[in-house]
Amino acid sequence: MKNALQQPARVAVPVGRRLIPRPVVRVARLEPWLFVLPALAFVGVTFGYPLVDLVRTSFTTTGGAAGLKNFRDLLADPSFRLAIEHNGILLLAVPVLTVLAVALAIFLFEGIRFWRVYRTLVFLPVTISIPVVGGVWGLMLEFNGGLNTILRSLRLDGLAKDWLGSTHLALWSVLGVIVWSQLGFGVVLFLARLLSISPELFEAARIDGAGWWRLHRHVTLPQLRGIIQFYVLLGTITMLSWVFSYVYVITSGGPADATLVSELYIYRSAFVYNQIGIASAAALILLAAVVVFVFLFFRLTGREETE
Amino acid sequence: MSENGSDGRLIDALAGELGGSLTRRALLRGASGVALAGMLGARTALAAPKRRSAGDLVVWYLAAGANPEGDKRAFEQSMRAFERAKGAKVKGVAQTLDGFIPAWKAAVKAGQGPDLQYLWEGIFTLEDAWQGNLEPYDTHLAAQETRHWLGTASVRWNGHLWNSPRNLDSLVLLVNKKLLRQAKIDPSTPLQTWAQFLRVCKKLKSAGIGPLGFGLKDGFGGGWLFSAWARAHVDNVADYMRAVVGDADITSERYSEWWFRLAELRDKGYFNNDIGSLPLFHAVNSLFGRGRAAMVPAAASAIRPLLRQVGVGNVRVVSVWPTFGDGKLAKRNITIFSGGMVLPAFSKQKQLAAEFAAFLHRPDQLRNQYQLTTDLPADDRVSAGLIREAWQLQIYQQIKTNPGPWLEDWIPTQMDSEANFSGCQGLFAGQSAADQVKRTRDVLEKWRRQSPELRKAYRKWIGDARRVYRT
């Protein structure tokens, strides 16, 4: 038991082969593949043909073969660069979400009254369909909408901004709504992890005289590290390619492309502008960037582990 | 494996905790339930409807207009009537607003899908025609039939007709007469010239009444303002299209003055201050409906609820927009048919499909459609006597006798979205009119570079455009 207490939590998010426990008993060489096979079949059907098709169409236009024209057009298009930039800004939601979720999880964990009720409430936004989220927040954030009405009645007129109509604020408003609706998943995730930490760990630290801050800094956070890494990778991928619905229902990419993101760019090229080739090229670039990112992520978190 | 010590203990604790609720028996029960559900799923999957036989006509339609549910019923009833008349089976597939374009593009790519497809008018239809996805109507139907169809100017290309219109629409300006009276303005004061328009706006504003109400958040409003005012100086659509394709200078005053006039309205504070954060229909309905704006742009098909709120007697429908130019188009109504049926090139049943499109235009079907939707059917065989409301009759007469282009239908979709939608949003977020002129130029340059094939076909369209809205 003593041993377990001193042992820092091991990160189980994949961190390279070193840490994968080795099976003691030898198994047939093909066996791991047999287990992966059904998944490969489904993924192959769903992604295989579309990805091949994506590569193919990214080198064509409506007029036929186009070589690298789509890629050149894409890189020369300020809208595409803008879209990528906006995805980059939305990535800031990941640290915000993580910090907030960890903080709220710790609050709940410390045992405040009604914590079960709050835990349920905090997760509920995840179950609300995005059109409702967009409808509600769209109304609340109107220039004369709910939020500004409240602010003005508190004599805070200076704070009553045009949240969705201003080209400087709209993206931040969208980011705020995404944080609001995704926060619950993180809180529940981290809280669950905290509940599974052995109480002795905290008591031992307490006896050693650790204060609130040091306690969480040296006991809680290390214990959360693995799950935080999982959450960060998931959040990053979400901000890069699962924000379409939010943007579509909250701002449709406006005002003046201030909330244009790469998915919306792809959607418009394919279904509004009749430029399938450009849409495919954009999707391909996005995918390649993320593959590189995922490999780098594992490399970095893995290296951290060896220190 | 010492490093797993803590894990093991935790899992043990966990298993102990779960012991009460999750015994092996419970798990087994759960697993068999899961298996049962899986089998059920597979069974229903197998029992899913068989694919159609060769003789069926498949119609992918969008129930649209003022009353989508009524329109859906009208479509279904026409299909049943056609089945009785022709002995053919017709299968209707209801689409959704956000989904029908992706579904249609997918069908095109697969070379399989509907025999008759719902599609927007104008450029939306023609961009498909240019890519060889459509079959024109005139090869299947006689001119005696198609000449009755109204609003088809925007779907004629290369001498052919590419879409069968369903219902007519018109962009009008609604005026709240009560608010005008409050501001001591004669409610029937002429609203034709820009000076008249500005005078009314000014009086309203100084009486503390919001002159104009609108919303740009979802972008579409930018296309409406463009359609209302970008045509001020041109005599025909082809004139404007030449600037799009690059034969004339889009930045010259002739084509770009509307941005500066819009900036003038903005600077004088005539629009609502939340124009940037309101979606189009929400803005029009709430601002006009609650009397917060004296004038709003509106689509004819969406007027009725506003009349109900403000009172029919209190609303004046301006069906020719006030404007600053003296181009011939400036004095015309802004007319479209809002969506119709196209013939997919891959269909094996083009003739039958075309006949169904014509069947939808039979007077009895049109009458039924009107009664279920109150949208104006796009056909001159509808008796004007059917229309009971004065305001709707007024719009219908304008559409028939003084039709003009809804200019948005005549420009590349990319220009509409990136120059008009974004431009109006940018303008009302504080950017200058000159910025928007530059934005328009840049977007068009990009479009010409990125889509040389579309540009070529578009250039050809200018020839057709010379022949429309002449008298």
Add this chain to the structure above:
Amino acid sequence: MSVLRPTGWIGTATGLLKQAVFVFLGLTVLFPFYYMIANALKTQDDYYVDPLGLPDHATARSFVALFRDSPLGTWYLNSVVLTGASVVLATAVAALAAFSFARYRFRGGTVLYRLLISLMVVPPIVLVLPLFVLAVRLGMINTRTGAIVVYVGILLPFSIFLLTSFFRTIPSELIDAARIDGASSLGILVRVVAPLSAPALVTLAIVNALFVWNDLLIALILLQDNGLHTLQIGVSQFRSRYSFDVPLMMAGLALASWPAIVAYLLGQRYFTRGLLAGATKG
């Protein structure tokens, strides 16, 4: 964990502060539900007059219209069948693959795993055109089978990611012991790993079910038959180009949302436990 709580007046003050934070959060969370229900009970005109307030004259008009004019039963059934089948299949297939990734070292395994995770980034929007073509060629268009296969494919990258992370935390001793007892690998997965992971599997099932239940895009493209439409598609049919019946839409969304919310509330017990277990050591 009361041992962590500060005591004395500092404790009271921070306790109050925390309560305030959570009450505020709770209110913003409940507001969308209020919004959905309140507006479903308004007329269109009332909605425009006051979109945020309570209905002046509550009317069940929208709900009546939905029940009268729409094949709600068919929509519910289709949504349930699609969600149930996709989730069951995805969970089972992901468990197999995750077991392999978590418990074996094999050539190419790591690279394959990372590539699979990367697929999470492919936006469904770029998949729909080619998927339709493929479904047509395979004769799976307008079949539930086709849609289920695609859903499973889309759910797998995330599912494998989550389960692999979890399976790695199961102590090797348990597995080794089972192996020495002569259990096959499949036997170990079914009898040792799955029972220990039951909560994690429930967690995954809920998250995946929410995705399929709320999906519009895939169902729309692959299930064109009126008889195959899901709740989300059915509800979206009430939007048209120049008008938008918000109360009707909200009533439809309310009818479409309650099963997901009820499922969450009922499954929450297992769900949080699943997260609890799933989070063990990451």
